[in-house]
Amino acid sequence: MGAPLLEIENLRTYFYSPGKQAFVRAVDGVTLAIARGETLGVVGESGSGKSVTALSSMGLISAGPGVISGTIAFRGDEGERHLLQGLEDYVTLHERDGRIMEVSKDETGWQAHVERVMAPVRGKGIAMIFQNPRSALNPFVTVGHQITEAIRLHTPTKDPRDAKARALDWLERVKMDSPRLRFDNYPYGLSGGMCQRAMIAMALSSEPSLLIADEPTTGLDATIQSKIVGLLAELKSEYKIATMLISHDIRVISRLADNVAVMYGGTVVEYGPAPDVLAARFNPKHPYTAALLASIPSAQNVRDHGDLSAVEGEVPDAIDVPRGCRFYARCNRVTDDIRNTCARQEPELREVAPGHRVRCWLYGE
Amino acid sequence: MKHYVQVASEAGESSDRPVWKDADTLDLAYVGYGLLIVTLVLVSYVLGAFKWLPYDPEYIRVDLLNAPPGSAGHLLGTDFLGRDILSRLIVSIQAYFLPGLIAIVISLVLGTGLGTAAAYRGGKVEVLVTYFNNLVDSFPRLVLILLVIAAFKPDIYYIMVVVGVTGVPVCASLVAGKIRFLRQKNFIEAAHVLGLPTHVIVLKHILWHHCTPLLVIQATLGMGEAILIETSLSYLGFGVQEPTPSWGNMVQAGANYFFQGKFWPSTAPALAILSTILGFHLLGDGLNSILEGKRGT
Numbered sequence: 338m339g340a341p342l343l344e345i346e347n348l349r350t351y352f353y354s355p356g357k358q359a360f361v362r363a364v365d366g367v368t369l370a371i372a373r374g375e376t377l378g379v380v381g382e383s384g385s386g387k388s389v390t391a392l393s394s395m396g397l398i399s400a401g402p403g404v405i406s407g408t409i410a411f412r413g414d415e416g417e418r419h420l421l422q423g424l425e426d427y428v429t430l431h432e433r434d435g436r437i438m439e440v441s442k443d444e445t446g447w448q449a450h451v452e453r454v455m456a457p458v459r460g461k462g463i464a465m466i467f468q469n470p471r472s473a474l475n476p477f478v479t480v481g482h483q484i485t486e487a488i489r490l491h492t493p494t495k496d497p498r499d500a501k502a503r504a505l506d507w508l509e510r511v512k513m514d515s516p517r518l519r520f521d522n523y524p525y526g527l528s529g530g531m532c533q534r535a536m537i538a539m540a541l542s543s544e545p546s547l548l549i550a551d552e553p554t555t556g557l558d559a560t561i562q563s564k565i566v567g568l569l570a571e572l573k574s575e576y577k578i579a580t581m582l583i584s585h586d587i588r589v590i591s592r593l594a595d596n597v598a599v600m601y602g603g604t605v606v607e608y609g610p611a612p613d614v615l616a617a618r619f620n621p622k623h624p625y626t627a628a629l630l631a632s633i634p635s636a637q638n639v640r641d642h643g644d645l646s647a648v649e650g651e652v653p654d655a656i657d658v659p660r661g662c663r664f665y666a667r668c669n670r671v672t673d674d675i676r677n678t679c680a681r682q683e684p685e686l687r688e689v690a691p692g693h694r695v696r697c698w699l700y701g702e
Numbered sequence: 703m704k705h706y707v708q709v710a711s712e713a714g715e716s717s718d719r720p721v722w723k724d725a726d727t728l729d730l731a732y733v734g735y736g737l738l739i740v741t742l743v744l745v746s747y748v749l750g751a752f753k754w755l756p757y758d759p760e761y762i763r764v765d766l767l768n769a770p771p772g773s774a775g776h777l778l779g780t781d782f783l784g785r786d787i788l789s790r791l792i793v794s795i796q797a798y799f800l801p802g803l804i805a806i807v808i809s810l811v812l813g814t815g816l817g818t819a820a821a822y823r824g825g826k827v828e829v830l831v832t833y834f835n836n837l838v839d840s841f842p843r844l845v846l847i848l849l850v851i852a853a854f855k856p857d858i859y860y861i862m863v864v865v866g867v868t869g870v871p872v873c874a875s876l877v878a879g880k881i882r883f884l885r886q887k888n889f890i891e892a893a894h895v896l897g898l899p900t901h902v903i904v905l906k907h908i909l910w911h912h913c914t915p916l917l918v919i920q921a922t923l924g925m926g927e928a929i930l931i932e933t934s935l936s937y938l939g940f941g942v943q944e945p946t947p948s949w950g951n952m953v954q955a956g957a958n959y960f961f962q963g964k965f966w967p968s969t970a971p972a973l974a975i976l977s978t979i980l981g982f983h984l985l986g987d988g989l990n991s992i993l994e995g996k997r998g999t
Contacts, residue, residue, distance in 0.1 A: 395895055445825035452900065460897025473892040477911040487896055539896070 340412055341370040342579050343394065343463075343547055348407035350386075350393045353440040354656065360404070361655045363389040365603035367407075368686075371547065374577040378594025378611060380587055380629070384652040386603040387583045391549045394581075395465055396420060396455035404428055404440065413462035413546045420454055461491045464540035468552035470532035474524040480535045481520030484508070484542055491543030507538040512568060530561035534568070541572065548580045554589055566592055587629055591615045599626045602653045602663035605686065609693030623695045624670040662698065670699065721992060729988040736922070736985020739978055743795055750793045757786035759793045760945050768964040781952070781967040782959055790947040791974055797936070797948040801862035802928035806921050808866025813873025814909065814917065820874065821881035822904055831878075835871035843868045847935065856940050858932060865931050873920055877909075880916060884908055915993035919986045926982030933975050949975050 351360035427447040431439040484504040508516035607623040650667035763784030771779040778787040820831035935941035936950025949971040956968025
């Protein structure tokens, strides 16, 4: 297999909040890897840093005082690239008494640098599909034209007529009904599901090495959701494109992912093969994953009008990050033996089974 | 036109519904009247350019001074030198049409360029553009024009360059605002993610697809503005000089005879000014609410 396709090492993405004079630690030390052909599911609540991780790898952290550290290595068809290299040159931190008082960022330089690094990667190396597909398509350009544009930009097909044929071909592959008719439609004439199919067609038509799917089924209704998931599963087995699938819906993840990373409070708390991580009764498991799994509504819940179980409490403050385990305040499995350690010291991501790592003191020495 | 004609109907699922089907009747009336005026102006411009006129506009007839409308084949009468008012009205369009276009082109091109640079580059460029806008905005337009006239000569083209430059801040801030608004949209981010080069995104996806209606509206309003400036300066004697006719100097010349009961030499050009400027403004206004008002995206 060799080195993984995408290797994110100790990624920290902070946003400086001038009002509070502190960093919002959206992503705080994330390490992930995606091998060729692998689908990595990233799951977690809102605010756990899933999307920011994806945006960081796409070079989209530009707005405002975002600061990134760590490394992201992408080994696409054109050799290895470090996507974050050199970015720290554009940020100046002003510290007083050990606290960061001010962050100034050369936004123009940062932006230009990001453009330079990302230009060969975007679309061709890494493609991305978003939640709310309708808003991700230009409302004033026909769907067909948008796909054709991507094809002519990224593949050797430059002739408009050939590109159109390929675009139609892709619309058919994503099972768009009557693709010829839809080709000349504007996005508002398409349903949400059709828009997402068009987005997927556009993303895949440039034949990327990695597809980042950021909540691809959120905002679609349940039947369309399951159809899109079905489509993604088919495309996965057909084209073997490596995918980073981000979702808060554990069922979507379980249908598609090979490996799963569970994120909480900007860190990965559990990482391993999907069958192990998502199995209901696999023991060494992070309490947060267990709570997430328990909160999936079952048919039984619905029939009995019973209460849905939810993870108690809220996502921790991303500014005042607790000193110990980030999940300590909400954890229901903390035992008296480890209580003190939990509150004081953040656990390491520790291997509990081959390829399966958990960040929890329960599985300490 | 195709793009924005279709997009305004996004509420309805049928995508081929033309924009005017959902438009307000009053807005349509505005646009209709505006288009009528624009057509009249264009036709008159061509007539004047080829000298296809009922009479020579500068031919003086001493036997027919201030003749009332309809007399001796003069449809709108004659002025104090016996010159045909209708012919002079038509020729007057030469006085503002081309200069007005130049003013519009200057303000649209410079304004779009500066606005785009400010919104897309940010940083120092944005600061510089803001300073430039504030600087230009802080000068009263007429004073600036009179300054230019004093420094050079009362040439309408010089004046229209000033009008164009003073129109830049409005256009720049409109375009910059639109771009800032659009940049937060997912589809622009999606275009970046797709790997489209920035200049393609700016030129094609933002300016061409989203700003054309805005610029067309701005152009019609700019034309109204240019006419207003030209006529007021000519009225004051700083613009087009006699014997070349302009609506402004026609009103001025006719005004001396107004209270002697000979109201037509000044009323005809005054009505022309009123209806034309109103036409351009209503056209801009109507287009604005039809094309810009309905886009919820």
